[in-house]
Amino acid sequence: MAKYVFVTGGVVSGLGKGITASSIALLLKSRGYKVFMQKFDPYINVDPGTMNPIQHGEVFVTYDGCETDLDLGHYERYIDEELNYTSNITSGKIYKSVIDKERHGDYLGATVQMVPHITNEIKNKVYEASNSSGADIVITEIGGTVGDIESNTFLEALRQIQYEQGSSNTFFIHCTLIPYIFGSNELKTKPTQNSVRDLRNLGIRPDALVCRTPFETNDHIKDKLSMFCSVPKENVIDSVDVNNVYEIPLKYYDQKIDEIILKQFGLEVKPAKLDYWKKLVKTVDNLKDSIEIALVGKYVELHDAYLSVAESLRHAGYKYNVKIDINWVDSEQLEKEKDLDKVFKNTKGILVPGGFGSRGIEGKIMAINYARCHDIPFLGICLGMQLAVIEFARNVCGIDDVSSTEFDPTCKNPIIDLMADQKSIVNMGGTLRLGNYECTLKKDTLAYNDYKVDKILERHRHRYEFNNKYKSILEEKGMVFSGINEKANLVEIIELPNLKHFIASQFHPEFKSRPTRPHPLFDSFIKASKENK
Numbered sequence: 001m002a003k004y005v006f007v008t009g010g011v012v013s014g015l016g017k018g019i020t021a022s023s024i025a026l027l028l029k030s031r032g033y034k035v036f037m038q039k040f041d042p043y044i045n046v047d048p049g050t051m052n053p054i055q056h057g058e059v060f061v062t063y064d065g066c067e068t069d070l071d072l073g074h075y076e077r078y079i080d081e082e083l084n085y086t087s088n089i090t091s092g093k094i095y096k097s098v099i100d101k102e103r104h105g106d107y108l109g110a111t112v113q114m115v116p117h118i119t120n121e122i123k124n125k126v127y128e129a130s131n132s133s134g135a136d137i138v139i140t141e142i143g144g145t146v147g148d149i150e151s152n153t154f155l156e157a158l159r160q161i162q163y164e165q166g167s168s169n170t171f172f173i174h175c176t177l178i179p180y181i182f183g184s185n186e187l188k189t190k191p192t193q194n195s196v197r198d199l200r201n202l203g204i205r206p207d208a209l210v211c212r213t214p215f216e217t218n219d220h221i222k223d224k225l226s227m228f229c230s231v232p233k234e235n236v237i238d239s240v241d242v243n244n245v246y247e248i249p250l251k252y253y254d255q256k257i258d259e260i261i262l263k264q265f266g267l268e269v270k271p272a273k274l275d276y277w278k279k280l281v282k283t284v285d286n287l288k289d290s291i292e293i294a295l296v297g298k299y300v301e302l303h304d305a306y307l308s309v310a311e312s313l314r315h316a317g318y319k320y321n322v323k324i325d326i327n328w329v330d331s332e333q334l335e336k337e338k339d340l341d342k343v344f345k346n347t348k349g350i351l352v353p354g355g356f357g358s359r360g361i362e363g364k365i366m367a368i369n370y371a372r373c374h375d376i377p378f379l380g381i382c383l384g385m386q387l388a389v390i391e392f393a394r395n396v397c398g399i400d401d402v403s404s405t406e407f408d409p410t411c412k413n414p415i416i417d418l419m420a421d422q423k424s425i426v427n428m429g430g431t432l433r434l435g436n437y438e439c440t441l442k443k444d445t446l447a448y449n450d451y452k453v454d455k456i457l458e459r460h461r462h463r464y465e466f467n468n469k470y471k472s473i474l475e476e477k478g479m480v481f482s483g484i485n486e487k488a489n490l491v492e493i494i495e496l497p498n499l500k501h502f503i504a505s506q507f508h509p510e511f512k513s514r515p516t517r518p519h520p521l522f523d524s525f526i527k528a529s530k531e532n533k
């Protein structure tokens with residue numbers, strides 16, 4: 001049977017709870033335990049797939065096609081495990097399943113209530129993750145802040161788990177803030193005391209506090225927190241602001257949080273294997289040069305909307321010992337720009353990521369055209385691939401009125417069109433082509449050279465596809481279709497071999513990149529950008 005670590009948050013949001021949960025999971029894994037992670041999001045959307053990225057950041061996609069919160073990206077990157085549909089549970093998912101069961105008659109005449117029906121459903125999701133993963137330890141993060149109305153049923157379910165499983169099988173970590181007051185020059189514990197009181201009012205006693213603080217706390221503060229919050233002093237952990245987030249697991253390791261958890265669980269404290277992580281921290285701290293990569297998208301005002309893409313660029317940068325300076329280019333603004341040379345003056349590589357809808361499309365096409373005409377290394381992802389095809393068809397093949405039916409349903413040449421099995425779909429949520437699909441690579445291409453295997457599995461999130469009717473015209477003019485999904489005959493990768501580095505994929509490589517193992521497409525893109533003088 002698994003042991004359970006629950007991570008809650010107090011005082012304010014944005015304390016880095018996701019990184020804390022990931023860091024603790026990493027430490028437990030480094031001590032030889034099989035870990036699995038899960039996030040509860042209290043909002044009513046069934047998943048974040050239908051939400052605007054400007055509000056919620058990127059939608060992370062698991063291999064099994066679940067559209068999830070971006071924290072799952074942190075989890076996968078830190079613990080290097082593939083998560084799945086049991087890893088992201090929203091209130092919407094819980095309510096939907098309870099209401100479906102009620103309509104089906106499964107409750108046999110009972111009055112369906114928050115407690116026990118909703119809470120049982122939540123508990124089942126924790127146990128399901130534990131059973132299906134076979135993990136020794138499941139780490140569950142609860143989104144939002146203690147005290148929010150929305151998270152109360154989740155916390156009630158966890159209280160019940162604490163009661164049912166006992167303290168040798170459950171461990172609650174509460175993440176809080178210790179603010180520093182300038183003038184009196186003090187760190188303050190009161191917000192943490194209040195937030196722990198809120199948690200205890202819900203029947204949950206935290207086993208440890210992780211205190212986000214601008215400066216290290218001291219004995220006096222720890223004594224105070226220990227006494228007021230009924231938490232042993234050594235279980236009060238500092239989480240001091242850092243420049244390099246990869247340091248966080250090591251900072252927690254120094255304060256023995258993983259040992260404390262394992263001891264409470266009665267599990268052996270095996271030696272921690274962290275050398276690979278220490279090496280990563282050192283690399284990140286000592287990057288020699290920097291290169292500018294332009295990321296051209298319409299959600300650039302919120303960098304989190306492209307979180308995994310930005311992280312993947314950095315991962316490849318670690319390998320080539322370069323810091324990546326991202327030039328965040330707003331594609332809509334670019335449409336009004338006369339002087340592209342100015343925008344891309346210091347740019348060594350151009351990346352056009354995924355996106356939906358018609359806003360900013362022409363700006364992205366302008367950036368792709370600039371990359372192609374100036375032989376600047378280019379990587380297109382999903383919509384970025386579709387637009388690279390449109391740009392080439394328009395400007396190299398001379399096809400007129402060529403577009404995607406997503407933004408121009410009546411265009412004469414729909415080179416990007418709705419997939420056949422998408423035509424009858426009316427519901428928007430969860431109905432894209434999602435998750436892992438196979439792609440066969442063509443020998444002697446850039447793609448093959450990057451991966452060095454015949455077949456790959458990559459994660460998808462799209463509704464439109466390349467229209468094979470136009471394939472031969474584009475091939476005649478030099479475009480190579482280097483990756484194909486053979487089963488459905490779908491184009492997965494295109495490239496232009498007459499240029500130094502021009503490649504784009506229909507899938508999303510950014511979901512599989514790891515800090516110590518950059519994704520092959522990002523790897524070669526950054527290598528080419530670094531070599532681009």
Ligand code: GLN
Pocket residue numbers: 353354355356357381382383384406461462463464465
């Ligand atoms: N909007 C495009 C489609 O649905 C591309 C999606 C994406 O970039 N994720 O096919």
